[in-house]
Amino acid sequence: MLFFTQCFGAVLDLIHLRFQHYKAKRVFSAAGQLVCVVNPTHSLKYAPTRCAAAPASTEQGLLPPCHHREAVHDPQLVPCTCPLFSCPWEGHLEVVVSHLRQTHRINILQGAEIVFLATDMHLPAPTDWIIMHSCLGHQFLLVLRKQEKYEGHPQFFATMMLIGTPSQANNFTYRLELNRNQRRLKWEATPRSVLERVDSVISDGDCLVLNTSLAQLFSDNGSLAIGIAITTSKVHSAEAEM
Amino acid sequence: MLFFTQCFGAVLDLIHLRFQHYKAKRVFSAAGQLVCVVNPTHSLKYAPTRCAAAPASTEQGLLPPCHHREAVHDPQLVPCTCPLFSCPWEGHLEVVVSHLRQTHRINILQGAEIVFLATDMHLPAPTDWIIMHSCLGHQFLLVLRKQEKYEGHPQFFATMMLIGTPSQANNFTYRLELNRNQRRLKWEATPRSVLERVDSVISDGDCLVLNTSLAQLFSDNGSLAIGIAITTSKVHSAEAEM
Numbered sequence: 001m002l003f004f005t006q007c008f009g010a011v012l013d014l015i016h017l018r019f020q021h022y023k024a025k026r027v028f029s030a031a032g033q034l035v036c037v038v039n040p041t042h043s044l045k046y047a048p049t050r051c052a053a054a055p056a057s058t059e060q061g062l063l064p065p066c067h068h069r070e071a072v073h074d075p076q077l078v079p080c081t082c083p084l085f086s087c088p089w090e091g092h093l094e095v096v097v098s099h100l101r102q103t104h105r106i107n108i109l110q111g112a113e114i115v116f117l118a119t120d121m122h123l124p125a126p127t128d129w130i131i132m133h134s135c136l137g138h139q140f141l142l143v144l145r146k147q148e149k150y151e152g153h154p155q156f157f158a159t160m161m162l163i164g165t166p167s168q169a170n171n172f173t174y175r176l177e178l179n180r181n182q183r184r185l186k187w188e189a190t191p192r193s194v195l196e197r198v199d200s201v202i203s204d205g206d207c208l209v210l211n212t213s214l215a216q217l218f219s220d221n222g223s224l225a226i227g228i229a230i231t232t233s234k235v236h237s238a239e240a241e242m
Numbered sequence: 243m244l245f246f247t248q249c250f251g252a253v254l255d256l257i258h259l260r261f262q263h264y265k266a267k268r269v270f271s272a273a274g275q276l277v278c279v280v281n282p283t284h285s286l287k288y289a290p291t292r293c294a295a296a297p298a299s300t301e302q303g304l305l306p307p308c309h310h311r312e313a314v315h316d317p318q319l320v321p322c323t324c325p326l327f328s329c330p331w332e333g334h335l336e337v338v339v340s341h342l343r344q345t346h347r348i349n350i351l352q353g354a355e356i357v358f359l360a361t362d363m364h365l366p367a368p369t370d371w372i373i374m375h376s377c378l379g380h381q382f383l384l385v386l387r388k389q390e391k392y393e394g395h396p397q398f399f400a401t402m403m404l405i406g407t408p409s410q411a412n413n414f415t416y417r418l419e420l421n422r423n424q425r426r427l428k429w430e431a432t433p434r435s436v437l438e439r440v441d442s443v444i445s446d447g448d449c450l451v452l453n454t455s456l457a458q459l460f461s462d463n464g465s466l467a468i469g470i471a472i473t474t475s476k477v478h479s480a481e482a483e484m
Binding site for chain 2: 149150153173182183184185186187188189190204205206208209210211212213214217233
């Protein structure tokens with residue numbers, strides 16, 4: 001009996017996801033766009049930014065401070081910490097993707113343009129919605145965070161980070177687009193490197209910022225659809241043509 | 243001697259304005275765009291929204307509440323109050339433009355696409371930067387407001403309002419664009435009617451919202467350049483074609 005109840009629950013979940021997928025497709029009607037339903041991660045308390053702390057000893061030896069990391073010549077061997085809050089993991093850039101997939105169970109999606117559909121926007125802050133996006137030969141991390149910078153006034157912060165060094169990140173441009181109720185909000189910027197950590201990007205305010213009322217205007221039945229596109233930046237393209 | 247000092251001051255002001263004009267042109271390099279340098283208005287305390295108060299007696303007689311105003315058939319004869327804070331003026335839609343020009347000395351600009359260059363962004367909240375924009379046979383009011391919704395945390399709110407009724411406003415789409423330091427932020431929406439008042443649009447959060455750090459990223463030497471474009475909305479255009 002328990003088995004049948006579980007099966008029924010799973011079928012209901014599938015129908016719900018299918019419905020959300022359909023809704024997102026309706027919002028972003030461009031052909032060929034992949035819609036990814038992203039559930040929130042657990043709401044954890046924020047750990048202090050480890051860049052400010054003394055470097056910790058790991059199996060790879062002492063890690064240099066964050067701003068000295070690019071001294072390592074092979075970008076894949078640059079030491080890095082987990083970009084997410086409350087995670088004590090430390091390793092190298094070449095293994096951060098497998099850490100995010102295995103430990104944090106973050107999905108990775110292929111495609112030049114995708115739609116990120118964040119569910120349960122009503123959940124209390126702090127909450128993160130995270131996916132990885134693989135395109136143009138690199139992996140990117142999209143983080144949507146609900147956080148109270150001012151007590152009692154949660155805001156949403158969305159940013160895209162390259163799983164690579166800051167100099168590699170300068171070669172790309174990402175675009176986040178919200179589109180609903182005859183309103184459209186577009187944010188275009190150079191992705192920040194995952195070495196800079198999500199916390200510092202959000203505290204700098206260098207990302208797409210939505211207050212609660214604007215997030216409600218763009219959300220549909222508690223879900224927020226964000227269209228994502230990544231391109232090589234024009235400066236880089238112009239250099240390549242020369 | 244005083245005359246010469248004043249002349250010298252005026253020449254310096256002109257050079258400063260010319261420099262800001264040149265900078266704005268450099269930011270928005272599209273040919274044919276008109277750059278308008280907008281100085282802040284006086285920082286006044288906010289008056290309560292008059293829509294919530296009992297209708298006041300004027301020479302035109304008792305004004306109906308804001309949400310009943312469209313009952314008047316000729317849009318030009320719809321009663322309205324001054325859309326700006328702290329102004330007790332009340333009249334009709336057909337004379338609000340002349341009131342804004344004469345009493346508040348707000349400039350009116352012609353052109354499909356213009357650049358609004360707000361100066362002295364460092365001034366304390368509350369401060370407004372306002373112009374009128376004439377295109378497509380109508381007048382629009384662009385308001386950039388610095389306001390503290392959360393004490394000690396000023397934010398910038400930008401919106402465009404049609405000097406007309408809500409049903410006339412539905413025929414248009416406006417776009418505000420910030421572009422600097424490899425970042426671009428675009429907001430597209432249907433303008434709200436000037437009958438709805440700036441205060442209520444900002445308290446609803448239905449506008450472009452910038453926190454201080456984002457405003458600093460987009461501003462250059464204390465000035466913020468906002469590209470403005472107004473078009474007839476697609477729904478309206480499609481209906482016209484049928």
